[in-house]
Amino acid sequence: xxxxxxxxxxxxxxxxxxxxxxxxxxxxxxxxxxxxxxxxxxxxxxxxxxxxxxxxxxxxxxxxxxxxxxxxxxxxxxxxxxxxxxxxxxxxxxxxxxxxxxxxxxxxxxxxxxxxxxxxxxxxxxxxxxxxxxxxxxxxxxxxxxxxxxxxxxxxxxxxxxxxxxxxxxxxxxxxxxxxxxxxxxxxxxxxxxxxxxxxxxxxxxxxxxxxxxxxxxxxxxxxxxxxxxxxxxxxxxxxxxxxxxxxxxxxxxxxxxxxxxxxxxxxx
Amino acid sequence: xxxxxxxxxxxxxxxxxxxxxxxxxxxxxxxxxxxxxxxxxxxxxxxxxxxxxxxxxxxxxxxxxxxxxxxxxxxxxxxxxxxxxxxxxxxxxxxxxxxxxxxxxxxxxxxxxxxxxxxxxxxxxxxxxxxxxxxxxxxxxxxxxxxxxxxxxxxxxxxxxxxxxxxxxxxxxxxxxxxxxxxxxxxxxxxxxxxxxxxxxxxxxxxxxxxxxxxxxxxxxxxxxxxxxxxxxxxxxxxxxxxxxxxxxxxxxxxxxxxxxxxxxxxxxxxxxxxxxxxxxxxxxxxxxx
Numbered sequence: 001x002x003x004x005x006x007x008x009x010x011x012x013x014x015x016x017x018x019x020x021x022x023x024x025x026x027x028x029x030x031x032x033x034x035x036x037x038x039x040x041x042x043x044x045x046x047x048x049x050x051x052x053x054x055x056x057x058x059x060x061x062x063x064x065x066x067x068x069x070x071x072x073x074x075x076x077x078x079x080x081x082x083x084x085x086x087x088x089x090x091x092x093x094x095x096x097x098x099x100x101x102x103x104x105x106x107x108x109x110x111x112x113x114x115x116x117x118x119x120x121x122x123x124x125x126x127x128x129x130x131x132x133x134x135x136x137x138x139x140x141x142x143x144x145x146x147x148x149x150x151x152x153x154x155x156x157x158x159x160x161x162x163x164x165x166x167x168x169x170x171x172x173x174x175x176x177x178x179x180x181x182x183x184x185x186x187x188x189x190x191x192x193x194x195x196x197x198x199x200x201x202x203x204x205x206x207x208x209x210x211x212x213x214x215x216x217x218x219x220x221x222x223x224x225x226x227x228x229x230x231x232x233x234x235x236x237x238x239x240x241x242x243x244x245x246x247x248x249x250x251x252x253x254x255x256x257x258x259x260x261x262x263x264x265x266x267x268x269x
Numbered sequence: 270x271x272x273x274x275x276x277x278x279x280x281x282x283x284x285x286x287x288x289x290x291x292x293x294x295x296x297x298x299x300x301x302x303x304x305x306x307x308x309x310x311x312x313x314x315x316x317x318x319x320x321x322x323x324x325x326x327x328x329x330x331x332x333x334x335x336x337x338x339x340x341x342x343x344x345x346x347x348x349x350x351x352x353x354x355x356x357x358x359x360x361x362x363x364x365x366x367x368x369x370x371x372x373x374x375x376x377x378x379x380x381x382x383x384x385x386x387x388x389x390x391x392x393x394x395x396x397x398x399x400x401x402x403x404x405x406x407x408x409x410x411x412x413x414x415x416x417x418x419x420x421x422x423x424x425x426x427x428x429x430x431x432x433x434x435x436x437x438x439x440x441x442x443x444x445x446x447x448x449x450x451x452x453x454x455x456x457x458x459x460x461x462x463x464x465x466x467x468x469x470x471x472x473x474x475x476x477x478x479x480x481x482x483x484x485x486x487x488x489x490x491x492x493x494x495x496x497x498x499x500x501x502x503x504x505x506x507x508x509x510x511x512x513x514x515x516x517x518x519x520x521x522x523x524x525x526x527x528x529x530x531x532x533x534x535x536x537x538x539x540x541x542x543x544x545x546x547x548x549x550x551x552x553x554x555x556x557x558x559x
Contacts, residue, residue, distance in 0.1 A: 004371040012357075104355035108411075111319050112372040113345040264282070264322040267312055 001121040002114055009126030013092070017130045020088045021137040024081060028138060031077045032145040035070070039153060042068030070146060070155040075228035078163055081138065082170060082223060087199035088134065089171040092127045093178025094195050097260060098188035106265045116261045131171050139164050159235050166226040166237065173222045173245055174198060176252035183259040187266060219244070270297050270333075272419055272450045273318065277327035280313055287313040288474040290327065295452060300445055302465030302482070303454040310474040311454040312352060315421050318452075319349060331419065345373065348417035352424035352454075354408035358397040362407055365396060366414060373415040384410040387436065401428045409437060413444065420444065420451045426460060438464060493531060495520045496542040505534060523548060 038045070045067055049057065066072040097120070100106040109119065142164075146155060178198055182188045206223035209216075225245040230238055273295035280287030288310035295301040305311055316322045318329055320340035329336045331343045356365050366385070370377040385392055388406040399407065405428045412420065422441070426434050441464065445451055455461050461468055462482060470477045495505070502515045509526030524531050528545070535543060 002372075004368065008368060012359075103358070104353070105357055107321060107349075107351050108356060108369075110321055111344060111347070111349040111351075112369070113341045113343075114372065115341045118341075262323060265316070267316060267321075 001125060002118050003122075005109075005114065005119060005122035006126045006129075009123050010129060013126065013130045016088075016091075017133050020084065021134050024084055024134065024138040025141045027080065027084070028077065028141050028145055031080075032074070032142075032149045035073050035149045036151050038073065039068050039070075039151065042066075068153075069232075070150045070153040071159050071232050072229075074142070074146065074155075074160075075163070075232040078228035079223070082167065082226065082228070083199060083203050085131075085134075085167060085171050086174045086202060086222070087195055089131060089174035090178035090198040091191055091195035092130065093175040094182045094188060094198075095191040096123050096127060096175075096179050096182070098182040099191060101266060102187065102189055107267075110265060116263075117257070120257055120260050127175060131168075131175070135164070135168060135171075156235065159232055162231050162235070162237065163228060166231060166242070169242065169245060169249070170222045170226045173225075173249045173252075174202075176249045176256065179256045180252040180259070183256055183263065220248075271295065272297050272332060273301075273452065274330045274333075275314070275318075275327075276329065278314070278317060278324055278329050279326045280310075280317055280322065281325045286310075286474045287322075287325075288317075288471070291471070291474075291476050292327075293469050293476060293479055295450060298445070298448055298450055299467060300441070300451040300453055300465045302461035302468035303452060303471065304456065304458060304461050304468055305471035305477075306456055309471045311456075311471060312423055313474075314471070315349075315423050315452070315454060319344065319347065319421065346418040347421065348412040348415065348419070349421045350408045350412040350423065350425050352427065354404045356396045356404065356407060356411075358395070360396055361392070362390060362394055362396065362399070363392040365407065366392075366411055369411040370414055375415055377414045380416065381410065381414050384413055387440065388433070402430065402433070405429055406433070409440075413440070418449060420449055421454075422451065423454045424456070425453070426455070426457070434460075490523045490525050490548050491528060491531075492544075492546050492548040493520075493522055493524050494542075494544045495535060495538070495540055497538045497540040500538075504538070505531070507531065507534065 049067070067076065097106075100109060110116070143160070146160070178195065181194070181198070182191075188194060202221040203223050205221045206227075209221075209224070219241065222245055225238070225241040227238070271294040273293075275291055275293050277290045277292055279289050279291070291310070291314060303311055303314065313322070317324055318331060318336055320336050320343075323337065332346065334343050336343060357368075360368070362385075366381050370381065384390075385406075388409055390403070390406045390410060394403075396404065396407070405425075409425070412422075420441070425437065429437060438460075441451060441453075451464075453461065453465055465482050467479065467481055469479045496519045498518060500515065500518055500520050502513055502520070505513065505520060505522060507524075507526075507530055509524050509530070511523045511525070513520065513522040515521075531545070
């Protein structure tokens with residue numbers, strides 16, 4: 001790890017971190033602020049929801065959700081937080097080394113007296129810091145908003161912690177999978193389409209599997225591994241799926257190091 | 270002592286050729302010219318020596334250390350000026366140079382100051398606002414700011430105006446006088462002749478010739494054209510004559526060797542026109558291509 005690369009990376013990503021954190025903050029405040037009026041009408045709402053076809057509800061992650069419950073309500077929001085986190089993390093993953101190559105600064109960096117191993121470590125650590133900053137901000141905002149808006153409704157802090165901690169593993173999946181894909185293709189020209197594709201793709205896979213019912217495709221998407229409704233209603237993770245998620249992330253990360261250390265940096269042409 | 274030792278170094282990009290079995294040595298303190306047409310493998314060689322890419326086979330050592338296994342410590346004493354310069358667009362020149370300096374164990378502030386004054390570099394401008402020539406100057410400063418022992422210059426003069434080119438050459442000569450070894454890649458024979466002590470010529474990924482610049486100049490090819498009546502291909506049957514072409518009364522050929530031999534031959538003829546000139550680089554390469 002070299003401190004100068006770490007700081008340089010962190011500085012480069014600062015604007016993006018601020019934007020994402022701000023976006024999440026607004027989303028959380030806006031959504032949770034309607035909980036008080038929502039929970040008053042909850043009986044009515046739950047009744048209305050019951051009339052929708054269950055497949056459609058499943059598609060929107062509302063399968064067995066109790067919107068009158070503080071964390072049930074938050075769990076529904078959490079799917080959209082996850083969507084943001086997935087796009088942010090895949091964006092960082094895809095861009096981690098490919099931006100240097102597409103903007104042709106890789107020659108500058110790698111002709112310095114640093115090993116690829118050090119470069120990768122520093123970049124990853126800076127990215128983890130960036131994601132961590134986003135996390136801490138949205139955790140605090142969520143926590144404060146829940147305290148303010150829950151009214152007389154109880155909530156289980158342990159479940160909230162499960163959601164938060166799951167969010168970190170969730171981000172790692174997209175970061176490492178994005179990274180390994182960026183190293184497998186010859187050249188990533190623009191990061192954003194890839195990141196949106198991976199994030200939304202994983203989300204839609206989970207949503208559609210809700211509609212299709214029996215197809216087991218959803219087992220590969222982190223939106224399923226860390227399904228907030230499951231976590232809220234069971235007060236626990238779906239352990240085998242979480243283990244699968246961690247295994248894929250670790251594998252992708254190991255493969256990324258392996259590929260990057262052996263990589264031929266493409267020349268300008 | 271050899272600063273660079275390259276042994277049967279081969280690089281394929283998939284199936285397409287990079288370089289094939291390239292071998293040469295660069296000695297301590299010399300300016301080694303590496304010359305060849307575009308796509309011959311000059312940049313590939315430099316990128317291999319910097320471990321930006323990995324060899325398919327063969328090996329290369331810099332400062333006696335293998336480039337594949339000991340790249341980072343080798344690069345401590347290397348300065349690199351790429352043919353196309355690209356830096357972090359959002360950064361200011363000053364910050365980029367500071368970032369560059371932060372990779373080395375030195376306080377390079379003084380030297381950055383000296384170099385940027387010499388190259389007339391504006392330190393407070395953003396990289397994205399710089400013209401190509403100015404970016405090249407940033408490249409020169411960042412390649413030299415840590416006082417490297419070995420310099421890789423890959424087509425360094427492209428984009429520099431003639432005045433800056435001269436300053437740049439003076440700078441390189443001064444560095445060389447301090448004992449810095451220079452690896453100078455170019456496709457312009459003239460600038461290599463001005464600066465280098467030895468040259469390697471590369472074509473289609475293979476080393477065609479390595480020679481002392483003086484030998485190259487002594488044995489320099491001359492392009493000769495003789496116009497006289499009754500000339501035939503046999504009229505200039507001398508050792509050193511190549512590429513002989515005859516067309517009604519005019520002979521074109523390249524000659525390598527003592528030019529007096531040709532002059533004596535010409536003096537025995539009743540010529541109507543003669544020209545002896547330096548072949549262009551393209552013609553020299555054409556020659557090596559055969």
